[in-house]
Amino acid sequence: MSPRRRGVTLRLGPHAVTLCLLLPALVAFVGLFCYPMLLTAVLSFRPEGAEAGWTLTNYAAFLTDPYGRRTMLLTLGLALGATAASVLLSVPLALVLREKLRGHRFFRLVILVPLVVPGLIAALGLLLFWGPRGWFNLAVTQWLPGVERPIGVNYTIHGLVLFYVWLYFPYTCVTTLAALESLDRGIEEAGEVVGATRWQVLRYIVLPLVKPGILAGSVLTFMAAFGAFSVPLIAGGNYRTLAVEIYKEISVPIPARWSAASAIAVVMGTMQVVALATYMRLVRRMGAR
Amino acid sequence: MSGMARAYGRGLWEERHVLGYTLLVSLTLFILAPFLMIALRSVGKGWFGKRWLPPELTLDWYRWAIEVGNIPEVMKNTLVIGVIAVLISTAIGIGAGWAFGRRRIPGKEVLLAVLLLPQMIPSITYALGVAKTFYALRLVDTHFGVALAHVSVCAPYAIMVLSATFERLDERVLEAASVCGAGALRSFVHVVLPLVMPGVLASMIFTFTHSYNEFTLTLLTYGPHTVTLPVRTYLAVGDGYWEITSAMAVLMVVPSLVILAVIQRRAQPEKLVGGFKGV
Numbered sequence: 001m002s003p004r005r006r007g008v009t010l011r012l013g014p015h016a017v018t019l020c021l022l023l024p025a026l027v028a029f030v031g032l033f034c035y036p037m038l039l040t041a042v043l044s045f046r047p048e049g050a051e052a053g054w055t056l057t058n059y060a061a062f063l064t065d066p067y068g069r070r071t072m073l074l075t076l077g078l079a080l081g082a083t084a085a086s087v088l089l090s091v092p093l094a095l096v097l098r099e100k101l102r103g104h105r106f107f108r109l110v111i112l113v114p115l116v117v118p119g120l121i122a123a124l125g126l127l128l129f130w131g132p133r134g135w136f137n138l139a140v141t142q143w144l145p146g147v148e149r150p151i152g153v154n155y156t157i158h159g160l161v162l163f164y165v166w167l168y169f170p171y172t173c174v175t176t177l178a179a180l181e182s183l184d185r186g187i188e189e190a191g192e193v194v195g196a197t198r199w200q201v202l203r204y205i206v207l208p209l210v211k212p213g214i215l216a217g218s219v220l221t222f223m224a225a226f227g228a229f230s231v232p233l234i235a236g237g238n239y240r241t242l243a244v245e246i247y248k249e250i251s252v253p254i255p256a257r258w259s260a261a262s263a264i265a266v267v268m269g270t271m272q273v274v275a276l277a278t279y280m281r282l283v284r285r286m287g288a289r
Numbered sequence: 290m291s292g293m294a295r296a297y298g299r300g301l302w303e304e305r306h307v308l309g310y311t312l313l314v315s316l317t318l319f320i321l322a323p324f325l326m327i328a329l330r331s332v333g334k335g336w337f338g339k340r341w342l343p344p345e346l347t348l349d350w351y352r353w354a355i356e357v358g359n360i361p362e363v364m365k366n367t368l369v370i371g372v373i374a375v376l377i378s379t380a381i382g383i384g385a386g387w388a389f390g391r392r393r394i395p396g397k398e399v400l401l402a403v404l405l406l407p408q409m410i411p412s413i414t415y416a417l418g419v420a421k422t423f424y425a426l427r428l429v430d431t432h433f434g435v436a437l438a439h440v441s442v443c444a445p446y447a448i449m450v451l452s453a454t455f456e457r458l459d460e461r462v463l464e465a466a467s468v469c470g471a472g473a474l475r476s477f478v479h480v481v482l483p484l485v486m487p488g489v490l491a492s493m494i495f496t497f498t499h500s501y502n503e504f505t506l507t508l509l510t511y512g513p514h515t516v517t518l519p520v521r522t523y524l525a526v527g528d529g530y531w532e533i534t535s536a537m538a539v540l541m542v543v544p545s546l547v548i549l550a551v552i553q554r555r556a557q558p559e560k561l562v563g564g565f566k567g568v
Binding site for chain 1: 441
């Protein structure tokens, strides 16, 4: 009963053509993303090393372990800290860049550098720069009175936040700048005309108007910081985030603990989705006000 | 008190250009100094203790990196994997991009958002499943396997860039071509191709950079025969020879910076932010 046998050439309907065009993308999406995710979810419920059977021990082991809870808190805390610091850095920076000072094109390019450089190399450079023999500590010990010993930055919590800011603030900064530049300067002038000080114009006119841009950018920074892998892997030292913990489970023990790693991956994915949903709700509420 | 604060504020406002430049220059140092340190460390000799600059310059570390780190082989792997990943991603992107850019699809926005999901979710969460699957299929430690793993992150970029490219293609130009008597093939070669070529190239550059820099997925699917530059650098960091690692890093980062220059000239940075990855 095929069309060909009835002497009619095969004619595909418009939807069939669309489907054919989309097919490779769908196959890749299912094969390289959906199926692996599903496999991870299934593995997380299997007893370690077993092909069959269902268990919750992998989750129980990770979630009841104080170390596991600390890892979750650390990952969340680092991401939130880096996001807050990125906003604090990006807003003044965007306000300055908006003024189109001489050479602003160069500075705009500089801001994009962390986005295109591999995280691995960034981590290496940051470790060298902030290390005990790096330029930061040379400057501090030679020029700051009262500082005799190098300040520890590498492999500390504040160091990790600093590295995360270096890597992920551009998301916040670029969107903030875009929001600021789409702002009508006339509104600010109107504020000044009715007698508002510059601070009041900034606080009550500019910031509320660019808030959606800042928040949208900070979501991107948060997501990137939460999922960071190469930087905490190299520069984290004893502080292991969830992503690093997943990798350690399959690379350190022999045989590899795939089920334990999968359980942590599911926890991480769930936390990311929950955090994102909460953040979005918060953003919407703040935006509505 | 408030008068003093106001005077202080006015003083700051008058010096705003100085303040602005201070902020910008410190930020530039903050961002670029690490690279300068990598570059100097890679050519410095006997750089110990409290010195700002290396006392002697040498290219030995590069020689070591190339010989001991087996960089030519690693570079070949990286390029082969990159090219395979680009070819597959571009093929996927052209089909899906045409469908999204030029055809009616029910629920288009949602479907596109779903297909772009791999960009939003930390790759370690699905890299685990990819690795497990590839072990079963014996794809681990093959160029094709590693490239295929890269496709999961690269394809969304290709889809994003190419659907935007095809969407911009003007219907009237195609009509004009057919009115002037061009057949389907002729109008494709002489009209469509030149118009979409910049977009296709941009998509290829994007996907290649992502494959070139991809670390997480490579780390979980590589083997002794498919060590790529990022993995080699990571292994070198573990060995603890900072000078050799720095030399490798320089060899690896130069192409990224060239690509940054290209992107800055050709695309808007805000669009770049749309696709991100916590890697």
